[in-house]
Amino acid sequence: MELKEHIQPHAVLIPVPLQGHINPFTHLAMKLASKGFTITFVNTESTHQRIAKAQSLKDDDNPFSHEEESGLDIRYARISDGFPLSFDRRANASQFMIGLTHVFQAHVDDFIENLVLSKPNPPVSCIITDSFHVWGSTIAKKYNLVNVSFWTEPATVLTVFYNTDLLKRNSHFGRHDKYDDTISYIPGIQAIKPEDLPSYCQDADPNETKYVFKCIEDAQKADIVIGNTVQELESSTILALQEQQPFYAIGPICPTNFTKKTISTNLLPATDYTNWLNNKQDGTVLYISFGSLVNLSKQDILEIAQGILISKVSFILVLRHNILVSGERNILPLGFEEETAGRGLVVPWCSQLAILSHPSVRGFLTHCGWNSILESIWCKVPMVCFPVSGDQLTNRKLVVDDWRIGVNLCTRGLIRREVVAENIGKIMNNSDESRENIDKTKMILQNALSDEGSSEKNLNQFIQDMKNKILQKN
Numbered sequence: 001m002e003l004k005e006h007i008q009p010h011a012v013l014i015p016v017p018l019q020g021h022i023n024p025f026t027h028l029a030m031k032l033a034s035k036g037f038t039i040t041f042v043n044t045e046s047t048h049q050r051i052a053k054a055q056s057l058k059d060d061d062n063p064f065s066h067e068e069e070s071g072l073d074i075r076y077a078r079i080s081d082g083f084p085l086s087f088d089r090r091a092n093a094s095q096f097m098i099g100l101t102h103v104f105q106a107h108v109d110d111f112i113e114n115l116v117l118s119k120p121n122p123p124v125s126c127i128i129t130d131s132f133h134v135w136g137s138t139i140a141k142k143y144n145l146v147n148v149s150f151w152t153e154p155a156t157v158l159t160v161f162y163n164t165d166l167l168k169r170n171s172h173f174g175r176h177d178k179y180d181d182t183i184s185y186i187p188g189i190q191a192i193k194p195e196d197l198p199s200y201c202q203d204a205d206p207n208e209t210k211y212v213f214k215c216i217e218d219a220q221k222a223d224i225v226i227g228n229t230v231q232e233l234e235s236s237t238i239l240a241l242q243e244q245q246p247f248y249a250i251g252p253i254c255p256t257n258f259t260k261k262t263i264s265t266n267l268l269p270a271t272d273y274t275n276w277l278n279n280k281q282d283g284t285v286l287y288i289s290f291g292s293l294v295n296l297s298k299q300d301i302l303e304i305a306q307g308i309l310i311s312k313v314s315f316i317l318v319l320r321h322n323i324l325v326s327g328e329r330n331i332l333p334l335g336f337e338e339e340t341a342g343r344g345l346v347v348p349w350c351s352q353l354a355i356l357s358h359p360s361v362r363g364f365l366t367h368c369g370w371n372s373i374l375e376s377i378w379c380k381v382p383m384v385c386f387p388v389s390g391d392q393l394t395n396r397k398l399v400v401d402d403w404r405i406g407v408n409l410c411t412r413g414l415i416r417r418e419v420v421a422e423n424i425g426k427i428m429n430n431s432d433e434s435r436e437n438i439d440k441t442k443m444i445l446q447n448a449l450s451d452e453g454s455s456e457k458n459l460n461q462f463i464q465d466m467k468n469k470i471l472q473k474n
Protein backbone atom coordinates (compact mmCIF):
# COMPACT_ATOMS: atom_id res chain seq x y z
CA MET A 1 0.00 0.00 0.00
CA GLU A 2 1.27 3.46 -0.90
CA LEU A 3 1.88 5.70 2.12
CA LYS A 4 0.83 9.33 2.19
CA GLU A 5 4.40 10.41 2.97
CA HIS A 6 5.67 8.73 -0.20
CA ILE A 7 3.30 10.46 -2.56
CA GLN A 8 4.95 13.04 -4.77
CA PRO A 9 2.10 15.14 -6.14
CA HIS A 10 2.22 16.20 -9.76
CA ALA A 11 -0.12 19.16 -10.31
CA VAL A 12 -1.12 20.71 -13.62
CA LEU A 13 -1.67 24.47 -13.17
CA ILE A 14 -3.83 26.37 -15.66
CA PRO A 15 -4.38 30.11 -15.10
CA VAL A 16 -6.88 32.29 -16.93
CA PRO A 17 -4.78 33.98 -19.65
CA LEU A 18 -4.77 37.43 -18.02
CA GLN A 19 -1.93 39.22 -16.21
CA GLY A 20 -3.76 39.43 -12.86
CA HIS A 21 -4.15 35.63 -12.89
CA ILE A 22 -0.86 34.53 -14.47
CA ASN A 23 1.09 36.42 -11.77
CA PRO A 24 -0.33 34.63 -8.70
CA PHE A 25 -0.37 31.28 -10.56
CA THR A 26 3.34 31.61 -11.34
CA HIS A 27 4.19 32.25 -7.71
CA LEU A 28 1.88 29.46 -6.59
CA ALA A 29 3.80 27.11 -8.91
CA MET A 30 7.07 28.06 -7.25
CA LYS A 31 5.62 27.78 -3.74
CA LEU A 32 4.32 24.28 -4.39
CA ALA A 33 7.46 23.17 -6.23
CA SER A 34 9.55 24.27 -3.25
CA LYS A 35 7.37 21.94 -1.14
CA GLY A 36 8.28 18.97 -3.35
CA PHE A 37 5.53 19.12 -5.96
CA THR A 38 6.14 18.42 -9.60
CA ILE A 39 4.38 21.16 -11.53
CA THR A 40 3.27 21.28 -15.13
CA PHE A 41 2.48 24.94 -15.78
CA VAL A 42 0.25 25.57 -18.78
CA ASN A 43 0.07 28.88 -20.61
CA THR A 44 -1.95 29.51 -23.71
CA GLU A 45 0.13 29.85 -26.87
CA SER A 46 -1.02 33.45 -27.16
CA THR A 47 0.11 34.27 -23.59
CA HIS A 48 3.42 32.57 -24.23
CA GLN A 49 4.02 34.63 -27.37
CA ARG A 50 3.25 37.85 -25.48
CA ILE A 51 5.60 36.96 -22.61
CA ALA A 52 8.33 35.96 -25.07
CA LYS A 53 7.95 39.21 -27.03
CA ALA A 54 7.79 41.41 -23.91
CA GLN A 55 10.91 39.83 -22.48
CA SER A 56 12.84 39.12 -25.67
CA LEU A 57 12.83 35.36 -25.03
CA LYS A 58 13.37 32.85 -27.80
CA ASP A 59 10.19 31.10 -28.88
CA ASP A 60 11.11 27.81 -27.21
CA ASP A 61 12.47 29.36 -23.97
CA ASN A 62 10.87 28.18 -20.77
CA PRO A 63 10.11 31.18 -18.51
CA PHE A 64 10.73 28.88 -15.52
CA SER A 65 14.21 27.79 -16.64
CA HIS A 66 15.93 29.72 -13.83
CA GLU A 67 13.70 27.98 -11.26
CA GLU A 68 14.38 24.60 -12.87
CA GLU A 69 18.12 25.24 -12.60
CA SER A 70 17.69 25.90 -8.91
CA GLY A 71 16.20 22.46 -8.49
CA LEU A 72 12.45 23.08 -8.71
CA ASP A 73 10.58 20.60 -10.88
CA ILE A 74 8.48 22.98 -12.94
CA ARG A 75 7.69 21.77 -16.43
CA TYR A 76 6.19 24.17 -18.95
CA ALA A 77 3.59 23.62 -21.65
CA ARG A 78 1.68 25.75 -24.14
CA ILE A 79 -1.75 25.02 -25.55
CA SER A 80 -4.09 26.74 -27.93
CA ASP A 81 -7.00 28.73 -26.49
CA GLY A 82 -8.90 27.92 -29.67
CA PHE A 83 -8.27 31.19 -31.52
CA PRO A 84 -5.58 32.03 -34.08
CA LEU A 85 -2.66 34.04 -32.69
CA SER A 86 -3.63 37.05 -34.78
CA PHE A 87 -7.11 37.23 -33.16
CA ASP A 88 -7.47 40.36 -31.02
CA ARG A 89 -8.69 38.83 -27.76
CA ARG A 90 -9.15 42.14 -26.03
CA ALA A 91 -11.07 43.93 -28.77
CA ASN A 92 -13.33 40.87 -29.13
CA ALA A 93 -13.70 40.09 -25.45
CA SER A 94 -17.23 38.62 -25.65
CA GLN A 95 -16.28 36.24 -28.44
CA PHE A 96 -13.11 35.30 -26.55
CA MET A 97 -15.13 34.57 -23.42
CA ILE A 98 -17.46 32.29 -25.40
CA GLY A 99 -14.35 30.53 -26.74
CA LEU A 100 -12.99 30.10 -23.22
CA THR A 101 -16.32 28.56 -22.19
CA HIS A 102 -16.78 26.17 -25.08
CA VAL A 103 -13.56 25.60 -27.05
CA PHE A 104 -10.69 25.96 -24.60
CA GLN A 105 -11.94 22.98 -22.62
CA ALA A 106 -11.41 20.70 -25.64
CA HIS A 107 -7.78 21.82 -25.90
CA VAL A 108 -7.22 21.28 -22.18
CA ASP A 109 -8.84 17.86 -22.43
CA ASP A 110 -6.60 16.92 -25.35
CA PHE A 111 -3.51 18.15 -23.51
CA ILE A 112 -4.28 16.27 -20.28
CA GLU A 113 -5.07 13.09 -22.19
CA ASN A 114 -1.70 13.22 -23.96
CA LEU A 115 0.11 14.09 -20.75
CA VAL A 116 -1.47 11.16 -18.90
CA LEU A 117 -0.72 8.80 -21.80
CA SER A 118 2.92 9.89 -21.83
CA LYS A 119 3.19 8.39 -18.32
CA PRO A 120 5.19 11.20 -16.72
CA ASN A 121 7.17 10.55 -13.57
CA PRO A 122 5.55 11.18 -11.13
CA PRO A 123 2.11 10.59 -12.63
CA VAL A 124 -0.30 13.53 -12.83
CA SER A 125 -2.45 13.45 -9.70
CA CYS A 126 -4.07 16.83 -9.47
CA ILE A 127 -5.30 19.76 -11.51
CA ILE A 128 -5.20 23.29 -10.08
CA THR A 129 -7.39 25.48 -12.23
CA ASP A 130 -8.26 29.11 -11.97
CA SER A 131 -11.68 29.47 -10.35
CA PHE A 132 -12.51 31.60 -13.40
CA HIS A 133 -12.49 28.55 -15.69
CA VAL A 134 -15.73 26.70 -16.24
CA TRP A 135 -14.44 23.16 -16.82
CA GLY A 136 -12.17 22.19 -13.87
CA SER A 137 -14.58 19.63 -12.41
CA THR A 138 -15.30 17.94 -15.76
CA ILE A 139 -11.62 17.48 -16.61
CA ALA A 140 -10.70 16.36 -13.08
CA LYS A 141 -13.48 13.76 -13.10
CA LYS A 142 -12.60 12.44 -16.55
CA TYR A 143 -8.94 11.82 -15.62
CA ASN A 144 -9.53 10.90 -11.96
CA LEU A 145 -7.53 13.88 -10.67
CA VAL A 146 -7.90 15.80 -7.43
CA ASN A 147 -9.74 18.99 -8.35
CA VAL A 148 -8.28 22.13 -6.77
CA SER A 149 -9.66 25.56 -7.56
CA PHE A 150 -7.40 28.58 -7.06
CA TRP A 151 -9.32 31.70 -6.04
CA THR A 152 -7.31 34.83 -6.90
CA GLU A 153 -9.52 37.37 -5.09
CA PRO A 154 -10.49 37.96 -1.46
CA ALA A 155 -12.56 35.33 0.36
CA THR A 156 -15.25 37.98 0.92
CA VAL A 157 -15.96 38.09 -2.82
CA LEU A 158 -16.23 34.29 -3.09
CA THR A 159 -18.56 34.27 -0.09
CA VAL A 160 -20.81 36.86 -1.72
CA PHE A 161 -20.92 34.77 -4.92
CA TYR A 162 -21.73 31.61 -2.96
CA ASN A 163 -24.67 33.43 -1.39
CA THR A 164 -26.34 35.04 -4.38
CA ASP A 165 -29.53 33.10 -3.62
CA LEU A 166 -29.79 35.07 -0.39
CA LEU A 167 -29.17 38.32 -2.25
CA LYS A 168 -31.89 37.43 -4.74
CA ARG A 169 -34.34 36.48 -2.00
CA ASN A 170 -33.79 39.83 -0.33
CA SER A 171 -33.98 41.76 -3.62
CA HIS A 172 -30.40 42.94 -3.40
CA PHE A 173 -29.23 41.29 -6.63
CA GLY A 174 -29.04 43.17 -9.93
CA ARG A 175 -30.53 46.60 -10.33
CA HIS A 176 -32.82 47.62 -7.46
CA ASP A 177 -33.87 50.58 -5.38
CA LYS A 178 -32.50 49.39 -2.04
CA TYR A 179 -29.06 51.02 -2.19
CA ASP A 180 -29.46 52.56 1.28
CA ASP A 181 -29.75 49.13 2.91
CA THR A 182 -27.02 47.38 4.81
CA ILE A 183 -26.76 43.67 4.04
CA SER A 184 -26.06 41.71 7.20
CA TYR A 185 -27.40 38.25 6.37
CA ILE A 186 -24.48 36.79 4.40
CA PRO A 187 -22.77 34.19 6.61
CA GLY A 188 -19.35 35.44 7.66
CA ILE A 189 -19.82 39.00 6.41
CA GLN A 190 -20.89 41.28 9.19
CA ALA A 191 -22.18 44.08 7.00
CA ILE A 192 -21.86 45.14 3.38
CA LYS A 193 -23.62 47.83 1.38
CA PRO A 194 -25.23 46.90 -1.95
CA GLU A 195 -22.82 49.29 -3.74
CA ASP A 196 -19.86 47.30 -2.36
CA LEU A 197 -20.99 44.00 -3.84
CA PRO A 198 -18.97 42.78 -6.85
CA SER A 199 -20.31 44.39 -10.03
CA TYR A 200 -21.54 40.95 -11.19
CA CYS A 201 -24.14 41.17 -8.43
CA GLN A 202 -25.09 44.68 -9.51
CA ASP A 203 -25.14 45.89 -13.09
CA ALA A 204 -22.29 44.22 -14.99
CA ASP A 205 -22.59 43.10 -18.60
CA PRO A 206 -25.05 40.13 -18.64
CA ASN A 207 -22.70 37.93 -20.69
CA GLU A 208 -19.83 38.50 -18.28
CA THR A 209 -22.13 37.88 -15.34
CA LYS A 210 -23.33 34.62 -16.88
CA TYR A 211 -19.72 33.52 -17.42
CA VAL A 212 -18.70 34.39 -13.85
CA PHE A 213 -21.57 32.46 -12.31
CA LYS A 214 -20.87 29.45 -14.52
CA CYS A 215 -17.32 29.54 -13.11
CA ILE A 216 -18.59 29.84 -9.55
CA GLU A 217 -20.92 26.89 -10.07
CA ASP A 218 -17.91 24.84 -11.16
CA ALA A 219 -15.66 26.08 -8.34
CA GLN A 220 -18.29 24.84 -5.87
CA LYS A 221 -17.65 21.32 -7.15
CA ALA A 222 -13.90 21.46 -6.43
CA ASP A 223 -12.42 19.07 -3.86
CA ILE A 224 -10.45 21.95 -2.37
CA VAL A 225 -10.30 25.72 -2.87
CA ILE A 226 -7.08 27.58 -2.13
CA GLY A 227 -7.23 31.36 -1.79
CA ASN A 228 -4.73 34.17 -2.26
CA THR A 229 -5.71 35.72 1.05
CA VAL A 230 -4.74 35.59 4.70
CA GLN A 231 -6.77 33.98 7.48
CA GLU A 232 -6.37 36.90 9.90
CA LEU A 233 -7.54 39.44 7.30
CA GLU A 234 -10.86 37.74 6.62
CA SER A 235 -11.25 35.29 9.48
CA SER A 236 -15.04 35.18 9.93
CA THR A 237 -15.62 35.02 6.18
CA ILE A 238 -13.15 32.18 5.77
CA LEU A 239 -14.73 30.26 8.65
CA ALA A 240 -18.12 30.57 6.96
CA LEU A 241 -16.67 29.42 3.63
CA GLN A 242 -15.10 26.41 5.32
CA GLU A 243 -18.57 25.30 6.44
CA GLN A 244 -19.32 24.74 2.73
CA GLN A 245 -16.06 23.48 1.25
CA PRO A 246 -12.43 22.86 2.24
CA PHE A 247 -10.88 26.33 1.84
CA TYR A 248 -7.25 27.17 2.61
CA ALA A 249 -5.99 30.77 2.84
CA ILE A 250 -2.37 30.55 1.71
CA GLY A 251 -1.57 34.14 0.66
CA PRO A 252 -0.10 36.51 -0.03
CA ILE A 253 1.06 34.78 -3.20
CA CYS A 254 3.29 37.40 -4.76
CA PRO A 255 7.05 38.05 -4.74
CA THR A 256 8.07 38.89 -1.18
CA ASN A 257 11.85 38.90 -1.37
CA PHE A 258 13.02 41.77 -3.54
CA THR A 259 16.72 41.01 -3.16
CA LYS A 260 16.27 37.70 -4.97
CA LYS A 261 16.00 37.60 -8.76
CA THR A 262 12.52 36.41 -9.55
CA ILE A 263 10.74 35.23 -12.66
CA SER A 264 9.15 37.97 -14.75
CA THR A 265 5.63 37.32 -15.93
CA ASN A 266 4.99 40.60 -17.72
CA LEU A 267 2.90 40.42 -20.88
CA LEU A 268 4.11 43.90 -21.82
CA PRO A 269 7.68 45.20 -21.87
CA ALA A 270 8.43 46.77 -18.47
CA THR A 271 11.08 49.47 -18.18
CA ASP A 272 12.92 49.90 -14.89
CA TYR A 273 12.37 53.37 -13.41
CA THR A 274 14.61 52.90 -10.37
CA ASN A 275 17.11 55.54 -11.52
CA TRP A 276 14.36 58.12 -11.86
CA LEU A 277 13.01 57.21 -8.41
CA ASN A 278 16.52 57.33 -6.90
CA ASN A 279 16.54 61.06 -7.62
CA LYS A 280 13.40 61.65 -5.59
CA GLN A 281 13.27 62.17 -1.85
CA ASP A 282 11.99 59.32 0.28
CA GLY A 283 8.21 59.25 0.68
CA THR A 284 7.38 61.86 -1.96
CA VAL A 285 6.14 59.93 -5.01
CA LEU A 286 2.61 58.82 -5.85
CA TYR A 287 2.27 55.71 -8.05
CA ILE A 288 -0.88 55.52 -10.17
CA SER A 289 -2.00 52.40 -12.03
CA PHE A 290 -5.23 50.71 -13.07
CA GLY A 291 -3.91 47.16 -13.51
CA SER A 292 -3.88 45.20 -16.72
CA LEU A 293 -7.52 44.89 -17.67
CA VAL A 294 -10.01 47.66 -16.93
CA ASN A 295 -11.00 50.43 -19.29
CA LEU A 296 -11.53 53.95 -18.00
CA SER A 297 -13.52 56.79 -19.50
CA LYS A 298 -11.66 59.73 -20.97
CA GLN A 299 -13.43 61.97 -18.48
CA ASP A 300 -12.10 59.99 -15.51
CA ILE A 301 -8.55 60.12 -16.82
CA LEU A 302 -8.81 63.86 -17.38
CA GLU A 303 -10.09 64.48 -13.85
CA ILE A 304 -7.39 62.27 -12.33
CA ALA A 305 -4.72 64.08 -14.38
CA GLN A 306 -6.08 67.48 -13.32
CA GLY A 307 -6.17 66.29 -9.72
CA ILE A 308 -2.50 65.32 -10.00
CA LEU A 309 -1.71 68.79 -11.35
CA ILE A 310 -3.52 70.50 -8.48
CA SER A 311 -1.82 68.27 -5.89
CA LYS A 312 1.65 69.16 -7.25
CA VAL A 313 2.85 65.72 -6.21
CA SER A 314 5.69 63.79 -7.90
CA PHE A 315 4.29 60.73 -9.64
CA ILE A 316 4.56 57.77 -11.98
CA LEU A 317 1.33 57.31 -13.94
CA VAL A 318 0.82 54.06 -15.87
CA LEU A 319 -1.46 54.60 -18.85
CA ARG A 320 -1.73 51.42 -20.87
CA HIS A 321 -2.18 52.03 -24.59
CA ASN A 322 -5.54 50.25 -24.36
CA ILE A 323 -6.83 52.05 -21.26
CA LEU A 324 -9.66 53.57 -23.34
CA VAL A 325 -11.99 51.21 -25.19
CA SER A 326 -11.45 53.31 -28.30
CA GLY A 327 -7.68 52.77 -28.12
CA GLU A 328 -7.18 56.54 -28.40
CA ARG A 329 -3.82 57.51 -26.95
CA ASN A 330 -3.82 61.27 -26.81
CA ILE A 331 -5.82 61.54 -23.63
CA LEU A 332 -4.00 63.74 -21.15
CA PRO A 333 -4.87 67.44 -20.76
CA LEU A 334 -3.04 69.74 -23.13
CA GLY A 335 0.39 70.65 -21.75
CA PHE A 336 0.24 68.00 -18.98
CA GLU A 337 3.62 66.43 -19.71
CA GLU A 338 5.37 69.83 -20.08
CA GLU A 339 3.86 71.10 -16.86
CA THR A 340 4.93 68.01 -14.91
CA ALA A 341 8.36 67.56 -16.53
CA GLY A 342 10.90 66.47 -13.93
CA ARG A 343 8.31 65.65 -11.30
CA GLY A 344 6.18 63.17 -13.22
CA LEU A 345 6.49 60.24 -15.59
CA VAL A 346 3.75 58.80 -17.79
CA VAL A 347 4.56 55.24 -18.87
CA PRO A 348 2.69 52.44 -20.70
CA TRP A 349 3.73 49.66 -18.27
CA CYS A 350 6.30 49.14 -15.54
CA SER A 351 7.57 46.65 -13.04
CA GLN A 352 5.03 47.51 -10.35
CA LEU A 353 6.81 45.80 -7.48
CA ALA A 354 10.08 47.61 -8.22
CA ILE A 355 8.17 50.88 -7.90
CA LEU A 356 6.06 50.02 -4.86
CA SER A 357 9.11 48.77 -2.97
CA HIS A 358 11.15 51.92 -3.67
CA PRO A 359 11.58 54.18 -0.61
CA SER A 360 10.56 57.29 -2.58
CA VAL A 361 7.03 55.93 -3.09
CA ARG A 362 4.50 56.95 -0.47
CA GLY A 363 1.06 56.36 -2.00
CA PHE A 364 -0.71 54.26 -4.63
CA LEU A 365 -3.76 55.45 -6.54
CA THR A 366 -5.17 52.09 -7.58
CA HIS A 367 -8.17 50.48 -9.27
CA CYS A 368 -8.12 47.98 -6.38
CA GLY A 369 -7.17 44.82 -8.28
CA TRP A 370 -6.48 42.20 -5.61
CA ASN A 371 -2.84 41.64 -6.59
CA SER A 372 -2.18 45.37 -6.46
CA ILE A 373 -3.71 45.56 -2.97
CA LEU A 374 -1.61 42.67 -1.63
CA GLU A 375 1.54 44.10 -3.22
CA SER A 376 0.80 47.54 -1.81
CA ILE A 377 0.31 46.16 1.69
CA TRP A 378 3.50 44.12 1.38
CA CYS A 379 5.40 47.31 0.47
CA LYS A 380 3.57 49.34 3.16
CA VAL A 381 2.15 51.85 0.68
CA PRO A 382 -1.32 53.22 1.61
CA MET A 383 -3.87 53.52 -1.17
CA VAL A 384 -6.20 56.01 -2.82
CA CYS A 385 -8.99 53.75 -4.08
CA PHE A 386 -10.65 54.07 -7.43
CA PRO A 387 -12.46 50.75 -8.04
CA VAL A 388 -13.87 50.20 -11.51
CA SER A 389 -15.57 46.79 -11.74
CA GLY A 390 -15.79 43.17 -10.58
CA ASP A 391 -14.26 42.40 -7.19
CA GLN A 392 -12.63 45.84 -7.06
CA LEU A 393 -15.78 47.35 -5.53
CA THR A 394 -15.65 44.89 -2.64
CA ASN A 395 -11.88 45.15 -2.35
CA ARG A 396 -12.26 48.89 -1.82
CA LYS A 397 -14.55 48.25 1.14
CA LEU A 398 -11.95 45.95 2.70
CA VAL A 399 -9.14 48.49 2.22
CA VAL A 400 -11.00 51.64 3.27
CA ASP A 401 -13.79 50.59 5.64
CA ASP A 402 -12.44 47.40 7.25
CA TRP A 403 -8.65 47.66 7.37
CA ARG A 404 -8.42 51.47 7.11
CA ILE A 405 -5.30 51.43 4.97
CA GLY A 406 -6.56 53.72 2.25
CA VAL A 407 -8.97 56.46 1.31
CA ASN A 408 -11.82 56.63 -1.16
CA LEU A 409 -11.63 58.51 -4.39
CA CYS A 410 -15.25 57.90 -5.12
CA THR A 411 -17.65 54.98 -5.20
CA ARG A 412 -18.46 54.51 -8.87
CA GLY A 413 -19.73 58.03 -9.37
CA LEU A 414 -18.30 60.95 -11.29
CA ILE A 415 -14.91 61.92 -9.99
CA ARG A 416 -13.89 65.51 -9.58
CA ARG A 417 -10.36 66.87 -9.77
CA GLU A 418 -10.63 68.70 -6.41
CA VAL A 419 -11.59 65.44 -4.69
CA VAL A 420 -8.72 63.65 -6.42
CA ALA A 421 -6.26 66.30 -5.19
CA GLU A 422 -7.72 66.26 -1.68
CA ASN A 423 -7.39 62.49 -1.33
CA ILE A 424 -3.91 62.40 -2.81
CA GLY A 425 -3.04 65.04 -0.20
CA LYS A 426 -4.41 62.88 2.64
CA ILE A 427 -2.24 59.91 1.68
CA MET A 428 0.88 61.86 0.74
CA ASN A 429 0.82 64.19 3.77
CA ASN A 430 0.20 61.51 6.32
CA SER A 431 -2.96 63.21 7.52
CA ASP A 432 -4.93 60.06 8.11
CA GLU A 433 -4.60 56.79 9.99
CA SER A 434 -3.76 54.61 6.99
CA ARG A 435 0.04 54.74 7.37
CA GLU A 436 -0.05 53.39 10.91
CA ASN A 437 -2.60 50.75 9.95
CA ILE A 438 -0.72 49.56 6.90
CA ASP A 439 2.36 48.79 9.02
CA LYS A 440 0.15 46.55 11.18
CA THR A 441 -1.46 44.95 8.13
CA LYS A 442 1.95 44.21 6.62
CA MET A 443 2.88 42.49 9.89
CA ILE A 444 -0.20 40.30 9.57
CA LEU A 445 0.90 39.23 6.08
CA GLN A 446 4.49 38.71 7.16
CA ASN A 447 3.51 36.67 10.21
CA ALA A 448 1.17 34.55 8.11
CA LEU A 449 4.11 33.50 5.92
CA SER A 450 6.43 32.69 8.84
CA ASP A 451 7.05 29.04 9.81
CA GLU A 452 4.35 29.10 12.48
CA GLY A 453 2.10 31.49 10.56
CA SER A 454 -1.42 30.76 9.35
CA SER A 455 -0.67 30.70 5.61
CA GLU A 456 2.31 28.38 6.04
CA LYS A 457 0.27 26.06 8.26
CA ASN A 458 -2.68 26.18 5.87
CA LEU A 459 -0.38 25.38 2.96
CA ASN A 460 0.99 22.34 4.77
CA GLN A 461 -2.52 21.28 5.76
CA PHE A 462 -3.68 21.68 2.16
CA ILE A 463 -0.83 19.46 0.98
CA GLN A 464 -1.76 16.76 3.53
CA ASP A 465 -5.41 16.99 2.57
CA MET A 466 -4.52 16.72 -1.09
CA LYS A 467 -2.28 13.70 -0.54
CA ASN A 468 -5.14 11.99 1.30
CA LYS A 469 -7.43 12.68 -1.62
CA ILE A 470 -4.81 11.34 -4.07
CA LEU A 471 -4.60 8.15 -1.99
CA GLN A 472 -8.36 7.77 -2.03
CA LYS A 473 -8.33 7.97 -5.82
CA ASN A 474 -5.62 5.32 -6.29
Ligand SMILES: O=c1ccn([C@@H]2O[C@H](COP(=O)(O)OP(=O)(O)O[C@H]3O[C@H](CO)[C@@H](O)[C@H](O)[C@H]3O)[C@@H](O)[C@H]2O)c(=O)[nH]1
Pocket residue numbers: 019020021023152153266289290291292293294318348349350351352353368369370371372373375389390391392
Ligand atom coordinates in the same frame (compact mmCIF):
# COMPACT_ATOMS: atom_id res chain seq x y z
O1 LIG B 1 2.34 48.65 -14.95
C1 LIG B 1 2.01 47.63 -14.33
C2 LIG B 1 0.70 47.40 -13.83
C3 LIG B 1 0.43 46.20 -13.18
N1 LIG B 1 1.41 45.28 -13.01
C4 LIG B 1 1.12 44.00 -12.32
O2 LIG B 1 -0.06 43.44 -12.88
C5 LIG B 1 -0.84 42.81 -11.88
C6 LIG B 1 -2.23 43.41 -11.94
O3 LIG B 1 -3.10 42.67 -11.12
P1 LIG B 1 -4.32 43.34 -10.35
O4 LIG B 1 -3.84 44.47 -9.56
O5 LIG B 1 -5.01 42.27 -9.57
O6 LIG B 1 -5.23 43.95 -11.45
P2 LIG B 1 -5.90 43.35 -12.82
O7 LIG B 1 -4.89 43.18 -13.83
O8 LIG B 1 -7.01 44.28 -13.12
O9 LIG B 1 -6.47 41.93 -12.33
C7 LIG B 1 -7.66 41.20 -12.59
O10 LIG B 1 -7.51 40.03 -11.75
C8 LIG B 1 -7.49 40.28 -10.34
C9 LIG B 1 -7.30 38.95 -9.64
O11 LIG B 1 -8.34 38.07 -9.94
C10 LIG B 1 -8.75 41.00 -9.88
O12 LIG B 1 -8.67 41.32 -8.50
C11 LIG B 1 -8.94 42.28 -10.72
O13 LIG B 1 -10.14 42.95 -10.35
C12 LIG B 1 -8.97 41.89 -12.20
O14 LIG B 1 -9.18 43.04 -13.01
C13 LIG B 1 -0.15 43.07 -10.54
O15 LIG B 1 0.54 41.90 -10.13
C14 LIG B 1 0.83 44.20 -10.85
O16 LIG B 1 2.03 44.12 -10.11
C15 LIG B 1 2.68 45.50 -13.46
O17 LIG B 1 3.59 44.68 -13.27
N2 LIG B 1 2.94 46.68 -14.12
